[in-house]
Amino acid sequence: MNDMSFKENVEKALANTRLSETLHTFGDGYLIAREKAFAGLDFQALREELGAIKDDVRVNRKALLAEFIKNAEAAGSTVFIAKDTKEANDYVANLARKKGAKTIAKSKSMVSEEAHFNKAMAAAGIESVETDLGEWILQLAGQRPSHLVMPAIHLVKEEVSALFSKDAGKTLAPEIKPLVDYSRKRLRDEYFRADIGLTGANFLVANTGGIGLVTNEGNARLCSTLPKVHVVFAGIHKLVRNMEDAIKITRLLPRNATAQLLTSYITWIRGAVPCDGGTKEQHIVLIDGGRSTLYESEACHDALRCIQCGACANVCPVYQTVGGHVFGSVYISAIGVILTAFYEGLEKAEPLVRACIGCRSCSAVCPVNIDLEAIILKLRHEVTEKYGMGTVKNVAFRAVMKNRNLFHTMIKAASRLQGPVTQKGSVPSERRVIRHLPMHFMEKDLTGWRDLPAIAPRSFRDLFKTLEQKVENPTCTVGFFVGCGGDFVYPEVGVKMVKVLNRLGVKVIFPQGQNCCGIPALYSGDTETGKDLARQSVKAFYNLDVDYILSICPTCTMGVRRDFAERLEDEAEWAEKAKVVGAKVIDASAFMENVLHASEKLKALNLHGGEAVTYHDSCHLKRGSGVFAEPRALLESTGYTIKEMTNSDRCCGFGGTYSFLSHPQISKQITADKVENIHNTGVKTVAVDCPGCMMMIGGALGKQDETVRCVHTMELLADAFGV
C-alpha cells in the first residue's frame, strides 16, 4: 500500500460512518463485558506470567520444536516445516494431487490468510471452502477479514443475505437466525463431501505432540473429524511447553477476545486418530514465514507472544475510526502493524506505522504483555530512516528542534507572524486560538473542524523569570519540566501550578537549559533529534538538588522517565545520568496527592471550587503513569463536583504531531466522539492534565460549543485558591 492509496482508503473508510459506529458500539460493549470476565482475577499478574511462558518458548524454541515433532510423529502425524507460506501451500497442493483430492473444508486459520491459501488452491485446481461463518461470508464476498476474531464485523445482515441469496439461488430474508441456519445446513454438505479438512492451531504442545483449537462454532471439530485427511496449518510461534502452558493461555484468551470464560469448544488433537473404520492421515504444516527473523529481532520479538485475541483492535481509536481494511493488512491493528512490517516488508507497513496515534491502549489490553506501542515507535524510527519524514516534519524536527535557541526563536517568530490569523478566544478563559491558517502553510483540512492553539505571546520560560514565589514556610523544593505545550502554548498552566505549589509550601526551580522532551520527534521517527533533546534536558536537571521534577504533561513525563535512558543507552555516562533524572519525574497531580497528600490538607481549608466539572483521562497519564484517581481527589477536595463522562479514558485524538500534520481526518473523528461524550454530561468545564488534550479538546469545543471550556487541573486548583 503506498501512501496515496492509504490516504484514499482512509477517506473511503471515513465516509462509511456506519462502520465506525459499529466498531465504537462494539468497543464500548467489549470493555464492559471484559471487565466482568476478569472479575476477581489479577490481569497484570496473569499476563506477566503468559509473557514469561512465551519468552521461555522463544529462548528454547529449537529444542521445543524438535520435541513437538518427535512426539507428533510418534503418535502418527506427519510433520512438515515450511520456510515460507508458498512452501506450505505447495505441500498441501501436492498432497491433494497425490490423494486425488478435489475439495478442502477449511476452518479458521490466520496463517492461511497470510498464505492466501484459497487462491493458491484454486490455482492448483482444488476447491477450498471456508466453514467458519464469518470467513465463509468473506469468501462469498471476495473480501479479507477486518478483525482477528470477528472477520466480517464490517458487514451487516443485509449484505450477508444478499451474498447467501446468490449462493442459494433464491431470496433469503436479512434475518440473522435464519441466515445462520442456512449456513449450518449448506456447509454441512461440505464437511461430508471434502477430501481434506484443514484447521489452524492455537497451540502446538511440545511434550504431547498434540495441537489445541479454541473455537465457538464447532466447524473445526467437523473439519478434523469427517474428511479422511486432516491438515493442520500453524505458525511456529504457536509452540508451548506443555498442557499446563496451553491451559493457562485458555484462561486469558477467551476472556480477552470475547469476554467468555471459555469458548464453546476447546479441542485437543494428537496424532492419527481413528477415522471411518481406519486411521486418519494427519499432516502438520509448521510455517516459519518470517517468524525466525522476527524472533531474532531484539526490538520486536515480543510480537510473537501474540495469541491472536484481537483485543488490541477492540480498544484502538484508529481502528475504531477507519476499520481493519485500512489499519492493517492480513493482520490488523497494533499487532498487524508490526507483523505486516516483518511478513510483508517495511514498505507495505509504512503508512500503518505512521497511522498509530501512540495512545498505548493496545499495550494496556494485551494478554501476553506485549508493549505494542513501544514496538511501533521503534518501527517508526526505521520507517523514517528509510523513507524520510515528509517535508513539514523534516523542517520541524530535524533542522529546528535540535537547536534549542533556533527552536525558541522560531516559536517567537511564529508567535508574531501569526498575528493576522489569531483571534482572542471567546471562551471564558480567553484562550488564544488560530481560526484560520494561511492556506499555503498547511492542509485546508487542518483548521476546518477545530481551532489550532496559538503560540502564547510570552513563553513560560520568559514568564518564570519575573515570577515571584511567595512561600511562607517552604517544606521542599522541586524542579519543573515544562514541556513545549506548557512552555509556548499554555504558559499560564505552569504559572498557576507554581502558585498552587507555593500555597502548599513548595518552592519551584526552573532550569532554563531544558528543551522539548523529544517525543514528537521520536513519534515522527527522528531518533537522532530525540537523543539530542534528551541530552540537553538531562544536562539541565542532573545537578539540581531536588528529589522531584514536576511535569504538567504526561507525555513529557513518560518521555523523560521511560525514554531518556533508553534513548541514550549507547552512551553509558549519559544513560546513567538520564536514569537519575528520569526517576525523579512525576506528574504534578500525582506529586501533590501522593507525596504531599494534598487532598487531606485541602479538604480542611474548605475551598469552594464549586462548579461541576468532568474529567478526561489523557492516555499517557492513565496508561503511562497509572494516574487517574489523584487529579479527581484534588479537584474534589477543593470543592469541585465531578460528573464522569462515558469512556473518560478513551483517547481524545491528539497524538502530538499526528493530528496536525499527518492524519488530521482520523484524528477528527476520534475527537468528535470525545466532544459528544463531554456534551452528554451537560457540564461546562472539562478538566485534563495534559496540554495536548487541551489543544485537541479545547480546539474542537471552540468550533462547536464555545460555552464549554477545557482547562488543566492546575488551573482549577489555582481558581479554588483564588490565585
Next chain:
Amino acid sequence: MSEELTSLYMEKATLVGCEVVALQDLKEAAEYIKGKAEGPLLVPESTLCTRYGMKSLLQDAGVTLHEGSFREAGHLPAGGVTFSNFAIGESGTIVLDSTPEEMRLATTIPEKYFVIVDPATIVADGLGAVEAMTALHSGHEPRYVAYISGPSRTADIERVLTIGAHGPREVHVLLIEGISSDFMEN
C-alpha cells in the same frame, strides 16, 4: 465431591447455555432424553455405556437408536448421548475423551447433545484440569479430547450471539451421582 463445586458447575453451565438437571439414576436419564429428542439417536460404545447397559435403558424408555455407522445417520441427526470424563466448574465445561470416531460424531453432528456427568468429577477451574489432561496424554497413542462448554455459537453476523452455528444447538447436562469418579474413563 463437594456441594459447592456442583452448584458452581450448575450455575456456570447454565450461564453458557446448557440445560442442567440433577437426576437420580440412568433410568431417569433415559426418560429425560426420551422426553427431549425425537428421531434416532447416536449412542457410541464406551466403557461406561457398556458397564451400565445404557443403550438398553434408552431403548426401554422408548428411544430409537441409530444402528450402523454414524456416518450413515444423515447430515443432521436428532441427538447424541455420551458419558464424560470430568467437568470444570468455573466455565461450565465437560471434558470428553472422544478418540473413537463414533464418540466424535455423536457430539458434533447432531442437533441435540445429552451428556451424563458424575458430580464427583467436577474440578474447580481450568488449572484443576491440568493433571487429568496431562494423564490423558501420557504415552504416544493418538488422542482427541474435547472441552465442550454449551451449545455451538457464533456472533459473526452483526455481533449478535446466535446459537447453533455448526455443532449441537442444545446441550443437556445430566448430573447423576455414583456413575464413575475415574477421570480416565467415560
